[in-house]
Amino acid sequence: MTPIRDLSRRGKAAALLAVLGFVALVVVGVVQPVGSASTQSDVRTLAVRQAAGPVKGLFVAAGRAEGARSAALVGTAAAPLSGWISPVAVPTADGDRLVYSTWRELRHQDPKLSWSKQGIHPGDALGKPTLWIHDFESGRNKAIDANSFSAAVRSDGAIAYVRGTDVYRAFTTYTGEIVVRSSVSAQPVVWSAKPAEYITAAWAGSTLLAYRVGEGEQLDVLAFDGPGKQRLLMADANVVAVSPDGTEAFLANEADIPGSVSVVSVADGTILETLDLGSLNQGILWAAYGGSWSGDLVAAPTNTGVAVFDVANGAISLRELLKSDPNAFADGIVEPQFSGDTQHIIARGDAPPGDKKAPDEDSTTALDCDLATAVCLARTTDPGRAWLHPAYNPSRPLKGGAS
């Protein structure tokens, strides 16, 4: 398989993973049946070992897709305006195509300096997102729309995304509309009632879940039932995952810390079940976007690691807490996605920057974790600027084999 990064970086990765392997020897097998009598959830620390070959799943990094499919993209799949609030690359339901965002910096910015010190004035153009689709069979990349990012791809091929009113400009909130194309070649239809700072999340059946970003980066979860038909599903919340049948959403509320998680009916916003994270006494303060739901289990990224919740029988309980090893991934494990079954997840591990790296640029590692053994196989370690991310489709229901 073609490596994602050049060999020199792989050499660095091997050195890091050797250290991680030592850590793994120390921590592997540490299983603590911890928790209150009511929860009885297992708490384990995920050990990390270097993968001998390719790991499962589909990842993107540095302009390539690797894993289940391999491809050269038109550029690095990246979405600076949304991070991984929604996936930067989304396979279609049949897995044959990949919808992804790119970012073109219109003016270089030195993060050490203020905008004024760089001669950047209010209104200056700084960046431009573009939404693309890649066909794995032909190898072609086609632009879907300019000033656009953050795609949600439905099982029938409909694509929802945010189309900005302009390029990204200094001292200007990046507003746009949520638009939907019934197919790549169809004309976009505006679904949002008015321009705002939106990020799409996922389709839940025929309803689109999306965020409105507010002051302080507060995320409000909105449901769009059609053009102009938008409603607030939950304020100050994250979409962790959508149920396999698309009728329910697992939302994390962040109005308080510790927060809570809820199963919510997408059709009418009814909160069906709620679990206060503080009641678990596991140090879980919050759960976040980028999780997955398979069968009765929801894998959610949290401040302590990956929490696996059981949502069977009309209640939410913590089945297992898989802590990230602070010596390996002190900045957490993000975007945990069930892969094939509920015994494996693919994810990304984040480690803080070292002294020689750019400020605030984590090292990122592709992970394939076996939940039965609590061991993660680590493949590549890339600098944050490579935008290593699992490529996954959070919309439900899904037909075909997309992860």
Added chain:
Amino acid sequence: MRTRFSLAVGAAIAAITIAAAPASAHGHFEFHRTSNLNSSLVWVYYPSSNPTAYYSPTWRAGSGDSTNCSYVGHGWLPTGWYDVWGHWDHYDSTIKGLATYLQDKKCGDGTLRTQLFIHSKELANWGSSCETYCFDSSSDYYSNGCIKLSHSGYGFPDDIQDAHWWWHNRDGYSFHGSTTVNDALYVHS
């Protein structure tokens, strides 16, 4: 705006050369990232033409609920110099009360952090209502990435008011509303 003579008396005005070079004739805030719950904020100013820095008291401050800068809505804010986009006494939106709006800033991987403020958890009229906005727990120092200071009323000092006083009265700025101010905050790693 309240006048706080006690602060002037109690201030630890130190003649120490700062790590971050003076950016302008005006003072500026410096935020030292230590942890999400317990970092620090200080006002730095230069009362005369000499290059000696004077400091306000240091206030406990929080930012984010993760140390992963690129974790939008969770990570603490990026390092470096910031321009300010506006300052309000009685802001009344999602953010309420004393609010200072910061420029967007990218993390090392290019992720943009936006909608960042220096603020507390108070009502627009500087009061408290624990049904909505009150600072009554150390966990209130957590934020989605903004710099959070405490508000009085539940055993915490009124640090947001103190910082506000220094902003206006020690080589700071008199304006209110949407105005761009250069180099008004430096975030240390």
